[in-house]
Amino acid sequence: MSLLKLEKLVKDFGGLRAVDEVSFAVEAGDIFGLIGPNGAGKTTVFNLITGNYVPNKGKVIFDGQVLNGLAPNKIVTLGVARTFQTIRLFKALSALENVLAGCHCRMKSGSIAAMLKTPFQKREEKEAIQLALAELDFVGLGDDADTRSDSLSYGNQRLLEIARALATQPKLLILDEPAGGMNEQETDALIEIIARIKARGITVLLIEHDMSLVMQACEKLVVIEYGRKIAEGLPEEIKVNKKVIEAYLGTDDEEEGEACF
Amino acid sequence: MKRNIIYLLLALLLAVSPAFLNAYWVDVLNNVGMYALLALSLNLILGHAGLFHMGHAAFYAVGAYTTAILNTSFDIPVLWTMPLAGLIAGLFALMVARPIIHLRGDYLLIVTIGFVEIVRIALINNVFGITGGANGIFGIDRPYLFGFKIRKPHEFFYLIWGFMAVTVFLFHRLENSRFGRALNFLREDDVAAEGSGINTTYYKLIAFVIGAVWAGMVGTIYAAKMTIIAPESFNFWESVVMFMIVILGGAGSIRGVILGAFLVIGLPEIFRGMGTISDLINSLFSSFGVTLSLDFSNFSKARMLIFGAAMVIMMIFRNAGLLPPLPRKYPLKKIREEMRIREEVRIREEMKIGEEMP
Ligand SMILES: Nc1ncnc2c1ncn2[C@@H]1O[C@H](COP(=O)(O)OP(=O)(O)O)[C@@H](O)[C@H]1O
Ligand SMILES: [Mg+2]
Numbered sequence: 001m002s003l004l005k006l007e008k009l010v011k012d013f014g015g016l017r018a019v020d021e022v023s024f025a026v027e028a029g030d031i032f033g034l035i036g037p038n039g040a041g042k043t044t045v046f047n048l049i050t051g052n053y054v055p056n057k058g059k060v061i062f063d064g065q066v067l068n069g070l071a072p073n074k075i076v077t078l079g080v081a082r083t084f085q086t087i088r089l090f091k092a093l094s095a096l097e098n099v100l101a102g103c104h105c106r107m108k109s110g111s112i113a114a115m116l117k118t119p120f121q122k123r124e125e126k127e128a129i130q131l132a133l134a135e136l137d138f139v140g141l142g143d144d145a146d147t148r149s150d151s152l153s154y155g156n157q158r159l160l161e162i163a164r165a166l167a168t169q170p171k172l173l174i175l176d177e178p179a180g181g182m183n184e185q186e187t188d189a190l191i192e193i194i195a196r197i198k199a200r201g202i203t204v205l206l207i208e209h210d211m212s213l214v215m216q217a218c219e220k221l222v223v224i225e226y227g228r229k230i231a232e233g234l235p236e237e238i239k240v241n242k243k244v245i246e247a248y249l250g251t252d253d254e255e256e257g258e259a260c261f
Numbered sequence: 262m263k264r265n266i267i268y269l270l271l272a273l274l275l276a277v278s279p280a281f282l283n284a285y286w287v288d289v290l291n292n293v294g295m296y297a298l299l300a301l302s303l304n305l306i307l308g309h310a311g312l313f314h315m316g317h318a319a320f321y322a323v324g325a326y327t328t329a330i331l332n333t334s335f336d337i338p339v340l341w342t343m344p345l346a347g348l349i350a351g352l353f354a355l356m357v358a359r360p361i362i363h364l365r366g367d368y369l370l371i372v373t374i375g376f377v378e379i380v381r382i383a384l385i386n387n388v389f390g391i392t393g394g395a396n397g398i399f400g401i402d403r404p405y406l407f408g409f410k411i412r413k414p415h416e417f418f419y420l421i422w423g424f425m426a427v428t429v430f431l432f433h434r435l436e437n438s439r440f441g442r443a444l445n446f447l448r449e450d451d452v453a454a455e456g457s458g459i460n461t462t463y464y465k466l467i468a469f470v471i472g473a474v475w476a477g478m479v480g481t482i483y484a485a486k487m488t489i490i491a492p493e494s495f496n497f498w499e500s501v502v503m504f505m506i507v508i509l510g511g512a513g514s515i516r517g518v519i520l521g522a523f524l525v526i527g528l529p530e531i532f533r534g535m536g537t538i539s540d541l542i543n544s545l546f547s548s549f550g551v552t553l554s555l556d557f558s559n560f561s562k563a564r565m566l567i568f569g570a571a572m573v574i575m576m577i578f579r580n581a582g583l584l585p586p587l588p589r590k591y592p593l594k595k596i597r598e599e600m601r602i603r604e605e606v607r608i609r610e611e612m613k614i615g616e617e618m619p
Pocket of ligand 1: 013
């Protein structure tokens with residue numbers, strides 16, 4: 001059984017069909033890429049999975065459960081974590097606290113326990129901080145725990161978002177253009193981090209424009225254009241797929257298309 | 262550490278101050294305390310969760326009326342009604358906040374202003390025939406604490422500021438917990454908070470409920486302090502004052518909110534008291550044959566102007582308030598050390614197992 005399955009997803013924005021009967025399946029353990037030109041509907045597909053949008057038609061099935069209509073926080077609790085294309089950190093808070101946001105859904109203590117400072121609450125709080133520090137270490141931001149998140153570099157802010165997502169202890173991690181705004185070294189470090197995420201047994205679904213990253217990191221790709229799936233397969237297959245090359249470069253020279261990848 | 266010593270000294274100074282002050286000034290401190298309590302409860306909603314709630318006086322009213330009705334109609338001792346006043350204010354908040362909780366910013370502000378007006382008008386119209394209409398309810402008993410009747414301002418001072426101490430203690434813990442953080446996350450970015458697994462609707466509601474429970478309990482103290490309450494005591498202006506205290510003092514900061522209450526409630530009284538100073542100066546000059554007619558007490562009449570201007574200046578130059586919240590402190594060093602030790606133990610055990618295996 002696939003970990004994530006999209007069945008003929010449709011999403012309309014007014015008269016615009018942003019996602020048009022998109023279906024694909026992500027197997028557990030995969031690093032799966034979703035690519036396509038700008039405005040193709042990739043982010044919209046992610047938002048349909050994470051519950052930020054409700055599909056007009058079709059189904060999202062995760063781990064055997066239909067996600068349609070569930071609140072985003074519920075979907076996170078079920079094991080789907082995400083990052084955002086435009087960085088959405090809690091700017092005024094420290095890196096540690098940003099990661100603690102991810103820990104939240106695995107904790108239990110409420111307001112009354114906090115006021116009474118019960119032993120359980122104290123222990124839970126300490127364990128959460130340990131977990132958050134471990135996730136910061138994992139992405140290489142261990143020394144920045146106290147730093148305000150908006151004073152981190154752009155690349156590090158992206159990594160912090162990944163740490164926050166990992167702290168929710170997901171089965172599936174969804175990354176929306178994680179290399180956006182990163183330089184070459186940062187991108188290389190990201191590729192290595194993604195590999196280590198996979199090694200932890202977490203399935204990764206990512207959108208990316210940086211083709212070198214896609215080709216290096218992803219094991220399987222789906223390509224969409226104008227909201228429709230136009231190709232699916234291994235990176236090597238996608239690289240030489242006529243439709244895909246056309247989508248990216250218009251109907252020009254095939255050679256040029258390959259060079260782009 | 263140094264900061265804590267300053268707070269402790271200020272608290273001690275405040276605790277002994279009634280011994281040096283007359284009833285009038287103690288009552289001023291009592292008012293400061295009441296508004297500080299209300300503003301602290303509003304601070305959870307407005308400061309921590311960032312919800313523009315301008316209707317807090319409604320919850321205060323529900324608490325005060327609950328106490329007044331239970332005490333005058335059912336003879337329940339005033340302080341016994343406190344938990345119930347909180348509970349009913351909390352339930353009321355849950356009811357009215359549920360349908361509007363998804364509203365943002367200015368929309369929420371407008372609707373919550375409606376809370377106050379609806380409650381006030383309902384009270385004037387004597388809903389359920391138990392609120393006494395425009396005249397309100399009178400003859401509320403004085404509270405008893407450990408068999409001691411609280412009557413004079415000097416006595417109320419310790420009730421009010423004692424409740425303040427409890428409130429600060431509990432709210433400080435609340436701020437520095439998973440709960441307090443969740444409110445801050447949704448204030449900073451509620452899409453990201455939701456996407457990180459935080460049930461933002463739930464936390465917004467709970468912020469409203471806890472804030473209302475506290476405002477309701479402060480309502481109990483108010484009813485006992487005044488012995489007579491009327492709808493006009495809970496008008497829109499009260500909500501504005503609480504809102505102003507939080508924003509001016511520092512949204513999300515306990516010390517800021519308390520400072521805000523001293524400034525917004527206490528300063529006008531000091532200006533009023535300045536009348537004697539200007540009289541003194543006038544008489545001093547007149548003894549030299551110079552006629553002056555200074556009247557510093559006029560400042561208190563201009564206080565709305567002054568606060569209005571202060572708010573504008575604040576919003577431009579210091580929009581986090583006078584004493585903005587400090588970042589939370591985490592014992593990272595200690596926790597790091599524990600993590601390191603645990604890791605070492607783990608490695609040593611692994612090596613041991615490795616040695617035992619041939
Ligand atoms: N909330 C929205 N309301 C209206 N149109 C939207 C919304 N989100 C995305 N769109 C439109 O849907 C299309 C797909 O957008 P998006 O999913 O962001 O593309 P991609 O991530 O592939 O670049 C675009 O034409 C975009 O303008
Ligand atoms: Mg996008």
